[in-house]
Amino acid sequence: MRHIISVLLENEAGALSRVAGLFSARGYNIESLTVAPTEDATLSRMTLVTTGDEAIIEQITKQLNKLVDVVKLVDLSEGAHIERELMMIKVRADQAMRDELKRLADIFRGNIIDVTDVSYTIEMTGDGAKLDAFIRVLDPDLIIETVRSGPLGIARGGKRLAI
Amino acid sequence: MELSGAEIVVQALKDEGVEYVWGYPGGAVLHIYDAVFKQDSVRHILVRHEQAATHAADGYARATGKVGVVLVTSGPGATNAVTGIATAYMDSIPMVVLTGQVPTPVIGSDAFQEVDTVGITRPCVKHNFLVKRVEDLADTIKKAFYIAASGRPGPVVVDIPKDVTDPNIRIPYRYPDTVEMRSYNPVEKGHLGQIRKAVEMMIEAERPVIYTGGGVVLGEASAELTELVRTTGFPITETLMGLGAFPSSDPLFIGMLGMHGTYEANMAMHETDVLIAIGARFDDRVTGKIAHFCPNAKIIHIDVDPASISKTVRVDVPIVGQVKSVLADMLRVLRDNTRRPDPSRIAAWWDRINGWRKLDCLRYEQGSDAIKPQYAVETLYKVTRDDDFYLTSDVGQHQMFAAQFYPFEKPRRWINSGGLGTMGFGLPAAMGVQQAFPDATVACVTGEASIQMCIQELATCKQYSLPIKVVLLNNGYMGMVRQWQEFFYDGRYSHSYVDALPDFKMLAESFGHVGMRIDRPGDLEAAYREAFGMKDRMVFMDIIVDPAENVYPMIEAGKGHHEMHLSPHLSSDRELA
Numbered sequence: 051m052r053h054i055i056s057v058l059l060e061n062e063a064g065a066l067s068r069v070a071g072l073f074s075a076r077g078y079n080i081e082s083l084t085v086a087p088t089e090d091a092t093l094s095r096m097t098l099v100t101t102g103d104e105a106i107i108e109q110i111t112k113q114l115n116k117l118v119d120v121v122k123l124v125d126l127s128e129g130a131h132i133e134r135e136l137m138m139i140k141v142r143a144d145q146a147m148r149d150e151l152k153r154l155a156d157i158f159r160g161n162i163i164d165v166t167d168v169s170y171t172i173e174m175t176g177d178g179a180k181l182d183a184f185i186r187v188l189d190p191d192l193i194i195e196t197v198r199s200g201p202l203g204i205a206r207g208g209k210r211l212a213i
Numbered sequence: 214m215e216l217s218g219a220e221i222v223v224q225a226l227k228d229e230g231v232e233y234v235w236g237y238p239g240g241a242v243l244h245i246y247d248a249v250f251k252q253d254s255v256r257h258i259l260v261r262h263e264q265a266a267t268h269a270a271d272g273y274a275r276a277t278g279k280v281g282v283v284l285v286t287s288g289p290g291a292t293n294a295v296t297g298i299a300t301a302y303m304d305s306i307p308m309v310v311l312t313g314q315v316p317t318p319v320i321g322s323d324a325f326q327e328v329d330t331v332g333i334t335r336p337c338v339k340h341n342f343l344v345k346r347v348e349d350l351a352d353t354i355k356k357a358f359y360i361a362a363s364g365r366p367g368p369v370v371v372d373i374p375k376d377v378t379d380p381n382i383r384i385p386y387r388y389p390d391t392v393e394m395r396s397y398n399p400v401e402k403g404h405l406g407q408i409r410k411a412v413e414m415m416i417e418a419e420r421p422v423i424y425t426g427g428g429v430v431l432g433e434a435s436a437e438l439t440e441l442v443r444t445t446g447f448p449i450t451e452t453l454m455g456l457g458a459f460p461s462s463d464p465l466f467i468g469m470l471g472m473h474g475t476y477e478a479n480m481a482m483h484e485t486d487v488l489i490a491i492g493a494r495f496d497d498r499v500t501g502k503i504a505h506f507c508p509n510a511k512i513i514h515i516d517v518d519p520a521s522i523s524k525t526v527r528v529d530v531p532i533v534g535q536v537k538s539v540l541a542d543m544l545r546v547l548r549d550n551t552r553r554p555d556p557s558r559i560a561a562w563w564d565r566i567n568g569w570r571k572l573d574c575l576r577y578e579q580g581s582d583a584i585k586p587q588y589a590v591e592t593l594y595k596v597t598r599d600d601d602f603y604l605t606s607d608v609g610q611h612q613m614f615a616a617q618f619y620p621f622e623k624p625r626r627w628i629n630s631g632g633l634g635t636m637g638f639g640l641p642a643a644m645g646v647q648q649a650f651p652d653a654t655v656a657c658v659t660g661e662a663s664i665q666m667c668i669q670e671l672a673t674c675k676q677y678s679l680p681i682k683v684v685l686l687n688n689g690y691m692g693m694v695r696q697w698q699e700f701f702y703d704g705r706y707s708h709s710y711v712d713a714l715p716d717f718k719m720l721a722e723s724f725g726h727v728g729m730r731i732d733r734p735g736d737l738e739a740a741y742r743e744a745f746g747m748k749d750r751m752v753f754m755d756i757i758v759d760p761a762e763n764v765y766p767m768i769e770a771g772k773g774h775h776e777m778h779l780s781p782h783l784s785s786d787r788e789l790a
């Protein structure tokens with residue numbers, strides 16, 4: 051099963067490599083991992099997506115908690131939560147294609163954030179499935195480059211992950 | 214008080230109450246060595262190889278329960294220490310390893326003797342630090358000791374760049390009294406509801422087994438464990454790491470379990486209906502094939518590390534906490550409960566176990582020719598049983614024979630590398646033990662292959678006058694490897710014969726020790742008595758033993774507890790299950 055886990059960790063050099071090292075050393079799957087500082091500069095928040103059966107996910111959360119740099123974590127998949135991922139996609143945009151690309155971007159609520167003679171760069175957020183869908187509707191030959199952040203997650207309602 | 218970084222390192226060790234540091238100098242730690250030179254409250258022991266420094270500190274930690282401390286230089290000093298760090302990590306031994314590092318401005322430039330020590334050691338430490346500012350040094354060392362010793366213990370590496378120890382940069386020094394870490398809060402007390410549930414289960418049990426491990430030794434819970442076993446009258450079996458936590462001579466002890474455990478312990482595991490696991494981690498050498506492990510049992514598991522629980526075997530009643538505190542609570546709950554385990558049921562269970570015991574699975578025959586390794590260990594026990602005795606071990610058959618045939622009565626007396634199985638561990642570990650207890654009798658049981666992995670430490674033993682007794686069970690083979698090749702590779706002994714052996718007697722003498730060579734069973738006891746009589750000399754006993762002897766019982770990897778190979782000495786038609 052797919053799980054999305056949010057981790058608060060000490061904002062220290064090496065903390066990220068401890069988490070990455072744990073996953074490779076123990077052979078756990080890791081689909082995506084994003085990390086950035088939080089409003090409290092001493093803490094980073096990491097979101098990682100992994101897969102495994104119940105026993106493996108239990109070990110993953112225990113092993114993560116055991117890392118001295120990990121302050122707190124929550125398996126968001128255990129409750130109602132929202133996921134968003136950011137994608138920037140650069141596409142070939144000659145004169146003939148421009149209107150169509152703009153229309154598609156609008157349908158998916160994307161924004162064109164860079165324009166040149168030959169290209170558009172479209173910014174889009176959504177869950178992974180939506181971003182996949184957008185890629186599918188584009189002619190693959192048009193795509194110059196895509197970059198995705200991996201999902202971020204947050205619990206619905208008043209709950210929060212904080213110390 | 215204004216101190217340089219180098220002085221802070223040494224002063225922090227003093228403030229931490231450190232008696233000994235095992236180490237080896239080099240460029241990156243020269244400032245620290247200069248500070249070591251200028252004082253005499255922290256004693257530095259100069260080893261001959263950094264691996265030995267880590268094993269010695271580890272042996273000291275296992276015997277005393279205190280944190281072992283190591284000081285090595287950057288690059289090769291640090292990499293040589295890695296085997297010992299990993300050894301300590303696998304057996305949860307508290308240790309602080311201070312490694313020198315190249316100066317901060319050149320980190321990452323492939324500078325002379327630079328390795329990424331924090332990166333290399335990350336997977337085999339409880340935690341590690343790179344100290345980039347002298348202002349952080351005292352706090353970091355304090356944290357390192359706290360993390361190493363608390364919760365589930367383990368090694369902590371503190372990597373210190375040379376410029377951080379600059380003798381010309383002096384800052385005010387204060388060693389913190391306490392540590393606050395929001396991200397690290399080891400559990401102390403177990404959940405009372407869970408403990409009650411466990412006690413109910415124990416009272417209902419028909420065929421209970423108490424299975425204990427290194428956690429009881431590490432957690433200083435022998436007294437509580439002994440009381441629990443004697444109050445309930447349940448059979449107890451211990452892992453290799455748990456030996457001595459409960460007195461081995463007590464008839465409630467049914468021997469070690471697992472791959473080379475006793476028939477009765479493994480059969481009891483196979484039939485138990487309530488397994489009480491205490492400070493043990495369901496290692497694969499213990500469980501054998503998981504699908505066959507304790508097929509009929511409800512499992513209670515007490516462990517300080519939540520990640521140990523349900524890692525390999527699913528348990529029914531997890532209890533996270535310090536074993537000493539949990540067992541104390543368990544005893545209280547048991548005492549307050551008006552119900553008791555039904556004595557007739559437990560007696561019936563003991564009848565069954567005693568039936569298995571009658572097989573006498575460790576039986577061997579000592580003829581008049583070759584010395585049997587089992588006999589060598591039994592005779593060692595006979596000669597040292599009344600001493601204040603510590604036994605360290607290397608890795609192989611001799612380790613298993615020692616575990617099977619030396620009955621340990623107290624915890625911390627049996628010191629061996631279980632999780633990593635590190636050949637070369639025994640001699641340096643004995644140095645750490647002897648340093649901690651100068652008046653105790655310390656012996657190292659070893660093999661002719663293992664001893665050669667840290668043989669250079671004979672010089673250290675000479676320099677510091679450590680009267681360790683080396684008991685070399687010389688079978689001319691990497692016996693444990695040879696045994697597997699005999700069983701599973703049709704006797705193709707690929708590279709397991711240890712050729713070109715030195716004359717160990719002369720070798721020991723050349724280091725300034727007493728050397729002995731014993732090859733007749735009739736001479737053994739007198740030789741031991743002579744050797745152990747030399748209280749202030751190191752004696753190296755090269756005991757020539759039967760090269761063909763195997764360790765029995767044996768459970769093949771991937772088999773169940775009821776599928777043991779038994780010694781051919783035992784009646785072969787005995788059904789096993």
Ligand SMILES: Cc1cc2nc3c(=O)[nH]c(=O)nc-3n(C[C@H](O)[C@H](O)[C@H](O)COP(=O)(O)OP(=O)(O)OC[C@H]3O[C@@H](n4cnc5c(N)ncnc54)[C@H](O)[C@@H]3O)c2cc1C
Nearest residue numbers: 426427428432452453471472473492494517536631632634
């Ligand atoms: C050649 C060879 C053969 C071997 N054969 C066998 C064999 O036949 N049988 C056998 O048993 N082993 C054998 N071993 C050893 C085996 O590999 C493991 O090292 C051993 O079984 C692990 O012991 P343990 O479960 O007691 O765990 P340990 O490694 O001692 O772990 C201790 C456990 O207790 C917990 N703990 C620590 N401190 C506390 C505390 N204060 N409170 C609560 N919990 C705590 C830890 O979290 C951990 O889970 C062999 C090793 C070698 C090298």
Ligand SMILES: Cc1ncc(C[n+]2csc(CCOP(=O)(O)OP(=O)(O)O)c2C)c(N)n1
Nearest residue numbers: 609610611636660661662663690691692693
């Ligand atoms: C450093 C290291 N290398 C290899 C091994 C694999 N190994 C386990 S036991 C053993 C043989 C040990 O031989 P010896 O020390 O003579 O002991 P014996 O089994 O003969 O008693 C070997 C090679 C190991 N445990 N450690």
Ligand SMILES: [Mg+2]
Nearest residue numbers: 660661690692
């Ligand atoms: Mg040998």
